[in-house]
Amino acid sequence: MRDDEQEGESFALHCPRPAGDGGRVKLAHGGGGRLMQELIREVFLCAFDNPHLRPLHDGAAVPFAGGTLAFTTDSYVVRPLFFPGGDIGSLAVYGTVNDLAMCGATPLYLSAGFILEEGLDLATLDRVAASMARAARAAGVQIVTGDTKVVDRGKGDGLFVNTAGVGLVPPGMTIGPGQVRAGDRIILSGDVGAHGVAVMSVREGLAFGGDLASDAAPLHEAVAGLLACGAEVHCLRDLTRGGLASALNEIAAAAGVGMTIEERAIPVRDAVRGACEVLGLDPLYVANEGRFVAFVQPDRVEAALAALRACEVSRDAREIGTVGAEGPLVTLRTVLGTRRVLDLLSGEQLPRIC
Amino acid sequence: MRDDEQEGESFALHCPRPAGDGGRVKLAHGGGGRLMQELIREVFLCAFDNPHLRPLHDGAAVPFAGGTLAFTTDSYVVRPLFFPGGDIGSLAVYGTVNDLAMCGATPLYLSAGFILEEGLDLATLDRVAASMARAARAAGVQIVTGDTKVVDRGKGDGLFVNTAGVGLVPPGMTIGPGQVRAGDRIILSGDVGAHGVAVMSVREGLAFGGDLASDAAPLHEAVAGLLACGAEVHCLRDLTRGGLASALNEIAAAAGVGMTIEERAIPVRDAVRGACEVLGLDPLYVANEGRFVAFVQPDRVEAALAALRACEVSRDAREIGTVGAEGPLVTLRTVLGTRRVLDLLSGEQLPRIC
Numbered sequence: 173m174r175d176d177e178q179e180g181e182s183f184a185l186h187c188p189r190p191a192g193d194g195g196r197v198k199l200a201h202g203g204g205g206r207l208m209q210e211l212i213r214e215v216f217l218c219a220f221d222n223p224h225l226r227p228l229h230d231g232a233a234v235p236f237a238g239g240t241l242a243f244t245t246d247s248y249v250v251r252p253l254f255f256p257g258g259d260i261g262s263l264a265v266y267g268t269v270n271d272l273a274m275c276g277a278t279p280l281y282l283s284a285g286f287i288l289e290e291g292l293d294l295a296t297l298d299r300v301a302a303s304m305a306r307a308a309r310a311a312g313v314q315i316v317t318g319d320t321k322v323v324d325r326g327k328g329d330g331l332f333v334n335t336a337g338v339g340l341v342p343p344g345m346t347i348g349p350g351q352v353r354a355g356d357r358i359i360l361s362g363d364v365g366a367h368g369v370a371v372m373s374v375r376e377g378l379a380f381g382g383d384l385a386s387d388a389a390p391l392h393e394a395v396a397g398l399l400a401c402g403a404e405v406h407c408l409r410d411l412t413r414g415g416l417a418s419a420l421n422e423i424a425a426a427a428g429v430g431m432t433i434e435e436r437a438i439p440v441r442d443a444v445r446g447a448c449e450v451l452g453l454d455p456l457y458v459a460n461e462g463r464f465v466a467f468v469q470p471d472r473v474e475a476a477l478a479a480l481r482a483c484e485v486s487r488d489a490r491e492i493g494t495v496g497a498e499g500p501l502v503t504l505r506t507v508l509g510t511r512r513v514l515d516l517l518s519g520e521q522l523p524r525i526c
Numbered sequence: 527m528r529d530d531e532q533e534g535e536s537f538a539l540h541c542p543r544p545a546g547d548g549g550r551v552k553l554a555h556g557g558g559g560r561l562m563q564e565l566i567r568e569v570f571l572c573a574f575d576n577p578h579l580r581p582l583h584d585g586a587a588v589p590f591a592g593g594t595l596a597f598t599t600d601s602y603v604v605r606p607l608f609f610p611g612g613d614i615g616s617l618a619v620y621g622t623v624n625d626l627a628m629c630g631a632t633p634l635y636l637s638a639g640f641i642l643e644e645g646l647d648l649a650t651l652d653r654v655a656a657s658m659a660r661a662a663r664a665a666g667v668q669i670v671t672g673d674t675k676v677v678d679r680g681k682g683d684g685l686f687v688n689t690a691g692v693g694l695v696p697p698g699m700t701i702g703p704g705q706v707r708a709g710d711r712i713i714l715s716g717d718v719g720a721h722g723v724a725v726m727s728v729r730e731g732l733a734f735g736g737d738l739a740s741d742a743a744p745l746h747e748a749v750a751g752l753l754a755c756g757a758e759v760h761c762l763r764d765l766t767r768g769g770l771a772s773a774l775n776e777i778a779a780a781a782g783v784g785m786t787i788e789e790r791a792i793p794v795r796d797a798v799r800g801a802c803e804v805l806g807l808d809p810l811y812v813a814n815e816g817r818f819v820a821f822v823q824p825d826r827v828e829a830a831l832a833a834l835r836a837c838e839v840s841r842d843a844r845e846i847g848t849v850g851a852e853g854p855l856v857t858l859r860t861v862l863g864t865r866r867v868l869d870l871l872s873g874e875q876l877p878r879i880c
């Protein structure tokens with residue numbers, strides 16, 4: 173243990189942490205905004221730094237057996253476990269499948285790790301496992317390895333699930349924030365905010381009308397169609413924690429480019445908009461689990477849109493903005509014609525949304 | 527959600543669960559004994575069944591890009607986070623590296639998923655991350671992708687870590703319980719019980735003397751040496767939850783063979799034996815994090831032992847028994863010359879030991 177402390181100190185010298193208020197984990201560290209970005213960079217990237225991790229994309233593309241393997245992981249702590257349109261099981265499968273798809277990979281295999289709290293109903297676990305199996309079939313992947321841990325009552329929250337996934341990246345495929353360049357058009361695959369609002373509505377015991385269901389869905393087929401249509405795709409990103417605004421900001425920062433987004437072009441369903449008003453949320457920052465943005469060369473935008481609209485999950489795809497050369501700011505042209513900066517959120521918006 | 531319930535019911539028809547007492551998760555479901563085996567088979571194998579998962583080995587060997595990929599995952603919930611000889615971070619790296627090694631694979635890449643409890647000291651997280659980085663360097667792997675979730679105070683226990691790992695399986699390598707056959711010799715890589723006893727001694731506030739430290743260590747080099755020595759290796763298994771006795775039982779059941787083990791041949795350090803007596807534990811059931819068994823063809827046992835003893839982590843390797851044709855029983859020949867059946871434990875021995 174002395175060794176640990178020494179290494180901890182020398183590590184601290186290399187990656188000094190700004191003296192924060194309290195130096196403790198806050199809910200916002202998991203929220204997809206600025207604090208989470210800081211935590212990832214200051215703790216994990218500092219400690220684990222290597223060329224494959226550094227892009228901080230949805231997954232890593234690494235050389236393997238002469239080809240390229242996409243590798244990703246997510247833990248799921250959503251509360252409640254079941255919500256309109258999905259549950260922690262389908263989320264754990266689709267979320268990881270989608271992260272692989274965002275690397276341009278064909279999803280193949282998943283692992284599943286369960287942290288169960290003593291006292292959990294086995295019937296609940298059965299339901300979640302059945303949902304994962306159904307989602308895996310829908311996404312064309314196999315769950316090939318797993319692990320189960322049990323923690324004592326009061327030290328967990330029923331059920332946490334981790335999935336990791338591996339997929340095959342086709343030869344020559346380079347998709348990531350580093351490929352984004354000025355002039356790229358930004359395509360959004362569908363309406364935003366439904367997942368977060370659906371989960372929050374159950375959690376808060378609110379009823380906003382019948383069509384409020386999570387958008388959780390596998391995106392690999394929409395991505396495959398897009399990649400096959402001949403459009404040059406530079407980057408893909410699914411819009412999970414922190415929503416559309418956070419995803420755009422992360423990519424803008426990583427690519428060192430600016431973006432201009434048309435608020436008018438971003439679809440938000442009426443029920444979602446209404447619920448956001450009641451809950452005090454901005455739909456552009458609300459988590460989705462079946463939506464993504466694509467950065468494509470301007471000359472084939474129409475082909476890209478047609479390819480996406482041919483797939484049910486992205487039938488409402490539309491162009492929402494462009495990439496500019498200047499700065500890392502993401503600017504929203506509002507429906508009123510004014511401009512405002514879409515920034516990373518500093519605080520927590522929706523805890524435990526995935 | 528109606529769909530979920532329907533699928534849950536039809537799933538239940540295919541995999542009927544015996545009416546258990548309470549139908550709730552118990553600590554013993556995570557203990558590595560009989561209840562955990564039942565949970566894995568009745569819930570997860572039933573739901574996710576596929577040929578790659580079915581062997582229930584430490585990891586899955588799956589076809590990928592014309593080669594074979596080993597894929598594994600483990601969540602870590604050890605309490606306390608730091609203990610003599612290791613911490614949750616080094617454990618999370620070595621545990622997954624070792625599961626890959628047990629597939630005969632060269633470990634290459636890890637993912638890291640963190641579930642943080644609100645209020646966790648960031649200094650603790652720094653220490654764990656530094657330990658993971660150091661362990662990854664020692665094991666020759668890169669942590670290439672990760673995820674962070676935060677749960678509200680009282681809904682976690684400081685820090686849980688999940689790692690998944692991928693490794694490359696050399697062409698022609700088939701290692702697994704299905705390869706074990708009558709006549710195989712069983713080699714144990716070193717003394718047993720140190721990890722579990724080291725963790726329990728801190729947790730219970732007991733002091734058993736200076737040399738009680740976890741055996742946690744990466745095993746891939748010992749395995750590589752063994753595989754290169756010309757001995758025909760049929761199966762490898764690291765001795766984690768449930769210890770030596772549970773690992774042997776799992777393999778005996780999977781291979782449909784019996785085993786006879788010589789108690790005299792199993793090294794247990796004096797400090798571990800003494801601590802086990804105080805704690806009421808059987809060292810053969812106590813978790814290790816740097817020990818494994820190898821099932822090898824009888825004609826090259828000496829070469830196998832020499833290869834293992836050349837590696838520091840397995841310098842005390844020795845032959846402890848043989849595989850017989852009859853039944854799935856594991857029989858221990860005690861130091862007194864009597865025989866007793868080494869069974870799977872039904873209850874929980876050491877909760878949250880990894």
